[in-house]
Amino acid sequence: MRLSRGTPLLAAVVVAAAVTWPTPAAGTAVRDGHCARQEQVRVPGSAFQQSACLSDLTTAGLAGTPYTDLADQAGLTAAGTRTPSGVPGLQIDGYFPDSSHFNATHGWRHDAQFVIRLPDRWNGGLVVTGAPGTRRQYATDKAISDQVLAQGYAYAATDKGNNGSDFYRDGTRPGDAVAEWNTRTTQLTRAAKRAVAQRYGHAPRRTYVTGISNGGYLTRWQLENHPELYDGGVDWEGALWTTDGPSLLTSMPTAVARMLGSARDEDLYAVGFARGSEFLWPYHETAYWGVTQKIYRAEFDPIYDPACPGPSAGNTPERILAPCPADAAYDYASRPASVRRAVAKVALTGRIGRPLITLHGDLDALLPKAADSDVYARMIDVSGRGALHRFYTIRGGTHVDGLYDTFPDRLRPILPCYRSAFDTLVAWVEQSTMPPADRAVDRPVGGDVVGSCALADRDAPVR
Template identity: 30%
Template sequence: MGGPPNLAQCRSRWEDRMTGHRFRISIVRFIASYFIAVAIAAFATSARAQANIDVDEHRTTPVPHRYIHGILGDAKFQIALPDNWNGEFAMGARGFSGDENASGAFKTVGLQKGYAYALSDQGWNRFTIIDQPEDKYYESRRRILQLTQYTKALISRYYGKPARRTFMVGGSNGGHNTKMMVEDYPEEYDGGLAGYGITSHIEWMGSNTRFVRNFDVIASRIDDIIAKRTARPNWDPATTPLSPPLTPDQLQALLNIYNMPAHVGGLAFNIGRVPGSEYRWPPASAKWPLGSYTAILGYATTSVAKFDRFYDPNGDGVLSLEEIKAWDPNLSPPPVANDLRRFDNTGDLQHPIIIGHGSHDPIVSPGETLVYKRLVEARFGVAGARNLLAVYFIPGMGHGGAEYDAALPAMFNALEAWVDYRESGGRTGSPPPNVLVGGLGSYPRN
């Protein structure tokens, strides 16, 4: 009665309501924060992705290394960690027809030089993708990045320190993906070796169907065409007829193979097959063992329906062989280009790339590499482009081959020296050589 009032017992009903209100707000905020934290953790776990390992063993060839095989997301992968590690990582990219085991010489040479190596099947297969609605060509980007980050973390745990450098390496579609990943993720990759790669998938597939439908017209005269080209390398079929002469349709079809207008990144280019490569055009046979017609047709038959979901000329729901050969992406509705143009290389490089390409490649035209060089030049100027891109054409080589494989050690060395040179401001290392000396020849820089 005589002491000061207990303020804790003298709150108004309004104050009581406010206290309860604040308590409810605190509870709501706590619950919201909890679920946000759970969501962030789940996202982070998803982003890291947990691999299911089915093989983890030590192998001795080509050099002693730890070999790991498993599945990450829905993509199968392999990882090779050499005993004699050089402190760096070569992330592979497979060809259009490959899987996680289709490493070519990149893995062998890389391991021999001490690189850790990894390769993904990218979550799709060329021969089954048409029957798998959830599989997309564009999935490659995500799966390559996912395996890159997973392997980097594994390297750090296994060797006790992170990789000093990471390079992208691959040929054909892997050459395309090497350019794509170095362009799009400069924070992940320090450079790349991009062999004989596609620059625009939509133009590449369009060139395949153009090739086969025009070759069909000249097939009966291909022996004569090859003989004439062999005897006269500078032969112009438009001014010097064969004997007997080609029909007008045959002559036009031959010219259509040499000259295929295409465009990428606002640049027009020729994606046609190079004069002199005719001996690589027919179906493979005892007479023409390097022939590629069947392979080129195979790319079209397994891919056109997936590339262009609207294409069905007679509306029967099935594409015949002749309909596949007739496909022209220039006649496809806009959504097709909108989808496939996402694959186009851009030339927007921050780190250096070395390209080797066969001058007689019938699968991916040398024109694709020439226009890629122009894309880089369009962004950085001719001099600036030479600080980011080195191109070497290998005379007479087709779609990859022994010459390229034998040049890979020199390419790895050149890329290392180039990155050293750029990072040191020219104090160490060197720019790419004006002549690349490979195991089976020497190739001037383009």
């Protein structure tokens, strides 16, 4: 890891998402036509970039090309998700100087990769995100990029500077790899603003930060630490890191213990897992719990079990997903102060400086809401920033929307609620239209479960 130095109307909002996307306002087309100024757009601080003038920047047009990666998006959206298409413009791929090499996209084997998309018809805004989980820069193309491009926003995404199950090997000290995620998001935001100015003749009038899971964490951190760069954000089930807990390191060990037969269901409820989410646990045992605990514990507390995972989380899917047995007994509260110092590098405070909307599924079986967004909402309130925050619990929502296809009678996708939330944020920021109060959004009994969401359902407040 190495960074270059240069380098108020009260209204109920009901939005049907994923059916039609607004056409950018008249007069926003680049005056010189398709991909104008392509040769003039340089991403400040990048070590390498390549540009492509494309007839469609959405996944419908990019599928099967080098300009997206459908495999890295797997599981994030429901199979029936509808997305817009037909957004011509300029795509810039590249990377910033970095010394790690986990990202093999384009054959570059170079981290700190980014993608910037500049539509021909621009609405004056920019949306920035970072990859969820340990994925890469194209991971949220279908979930985020397609919609915002169709609305006329420029879009920028980063791989966070390290990725994959061995990301914890980056950096020289515990916590460095995750800390880089924040630095890279800040770096890309600043660079993308300047690239936008080169393309359209002026800087973006509005900039929004958003993301899923680890991307939601990035959104929280950016609005706490660099509010000057953004006008607001939408946090979709962001990960919570706090110096004294809770965090993944206080909930995942119990999940691993259950995997290995030394914990009961009641123990999982005690660390935040929701009653009613039990039907999702077998899948998470095989796909998430073991690998999540071992790689994040290796990132912040490598001395706990130096032999596992060791220099690699594994070279086969089975080995990667397998837990470290010692993690079943991991007790964050009893670990040395050095571990807290490592987590403190990336810890959240709740002191957001711009409007933030948080969404969290009540059946999230990876980042339990009770140990995550419920806590973060209280942190925001305690810090005196509650007026800047709205929090919507999505009933029937879980961590990845792809599971809806397996359990359509029990789950609902969060994506349509996310799209509604994004439009709600924009109305809050740009029109002073106050969003609905904190609430739980019911799972629809019928209708278009995959394609619509009403954030203003009449329901009891969440908190």
